Amino acid sequence: xxxxxxxxxxxxxxxxxxxxxxxxxxxxxxxxxxxxxxxxxxxxxxxxxxxxxxxxxxxxxxxxxxxxxxxxxxxxxxxxxxxxxxxxxxxxxxxxxxxxxxxxxxxxxxxxxx
Amino acid sequence: xxxxxxxxxxxxxxxxxxxxxxxxxxxxxxxxxxxxxxxxxxxxxxxxxxxxxxxxxxxxxxxxxxxxxxxxxxxxxxxxxxxxxxxxxxxxxxxxxxxxxxxxxxxxxxxxxxxxxxx
Numbered sequence: 001x002x003x004x005x006x007x008x009x010x011x012x013x014x015x016x017x018x019x020x021x022x023x024x025x026x027x028x029x030x031x032x033x034x035x036x037x038x039x040x041x042x043x044x045x046x047x048x049x050x051x052x053x054x055x056x057x058x059x060x061x062x063x064x065x066x067x068x069x070x071x072x073x074x075x076x077x078x079x080x081x082x083x084x085x086x087x088x089x090x091x092x093x094x095x096x097x098x099x100x101x102x103x104x105x106x107x108x109x110x111x112x113x114x
Numbered sequence: 115x116x117x118x119x120x121x122x123x124x125x126x127x128x129x130x131x132x133x134x135x136x137x138x139x140x141x142x143x144x145x146x147x148x149x150x151x152x153x154x155x156x157x158x159x160x161x162x163x164x165x166x167x168x169x170x171x172x173x174x175x176x177x178x179x180x181x182x183x184x185x186x187x188x189x190x191x192x193x194x195x196x197x198x199x200x201x202x203x204x205x206x207x208x209x210x211x212x213x214x215x216x217x218x219x220x221x222x223x224x225x226x227x228x229x230x231x232x233x
Contacts, residue, residue: 004157043207043224044158087157102148102222104157 001026004105006088012111017078021108023071023088031100033064035073036087038107044087047073078112085109116142118210120225127198128233134194135228137208143188144210148222149181152205164191198232205229 006023013019025033033050048055050062050071061074071088085107092101117140125133137147146165150158162178164170164185172178182194191210195202206229209222 008155041205041227041229043227045224046221101160101163102158104159106155106157 002105003027003092003103004088004090006105006108008106008108010109010111012113013078014113015078015080017112018074018076019078019110020075021073021086021088021110023073023105025069025071025088025090025103027090027092027103028066028069030069030090030092030103032091033071034089034091034102035060035062035071036089036104038085038087040085044089044104047086075110078110080112080114083110083112116140116210116212116223118144118208118223118225120208120228122228123226124229124231126231126233129199130197132194132196133198133230134192135206135208135230137191137193137210137225139189139210139212139223142210142212142223144191144212145188146211147185147191148209148211149183149191149193150207150209152207152227158207161193195230198230200232203230203232 004025035047036044037047038044048057050064052064054063059076063072087107088105090103119138121136149161152158161176162170162172164183166185166188170183185191205227207227209224211222
């Protein structure tokens with residue numbers, strides 16, 4: 001089982017639509033959670049952190065359910081510029097070194113069309 | 115936000131040659147740097163973690179003698195792919211963290227990546 005699982009998509013939506021992405025993670029001891037955005041042939045960029053209480057940043061809302069080990073991202077009023085791959089990322093603490101390690105999902109591709 | 119640069123941005127080389135990739139933190143001291151690799155349509159996979167002045171910690175399955183990492187200063191880490199082969203062709207991305215500024219958080223700042231093609 002993958003440590004972080006996402007539906008690869010693509011999700012094809014019209015401008016203005018609301019779209020939701022889901023992600024599950026396998027390590028119940030994971031410490032923190034993020035959504036990153038990656039454009040084609042570019043590095044990932046942090047979109048937002050995800051908290052148990054849920055958090056919102058403009059058109060983006062992230063939710064975390066620790067009991068179900070489930071993370072979601074909701075994008076409202078989609079823009080053409082939202083087209084990208086959205087990566088679910090979990091921060092784990094390595095038992096052997098004490099280092100923290102980001103574990104990336106394979107990403108969900110979003111295509112927003114006019 | 116903090117800036118991390120990588121050089122070169124892309125490399126094409128013959129099989130058997132060694133390739134060095136530099137990762138620099140431009141406006142902060144990177145106490146920890148990470149090297150990732152991403153194959154097409156796959157997730158970023160952590161290769162190794164390096165702390166300034168100490169040996170890198172490699173992930174399982176990553177050959178430390180093939181992927182040499184040097185983190186000699188607080189602003190520079192290098193990854194050398196020794197005797198590169200076509201299967202090493204990938205997108206290599208570094209990231210850096212500033213423990214002092216980001217204490218209590220896990221902020222990693224990513225470089226723009228280096229695309230390696232081995233013929």
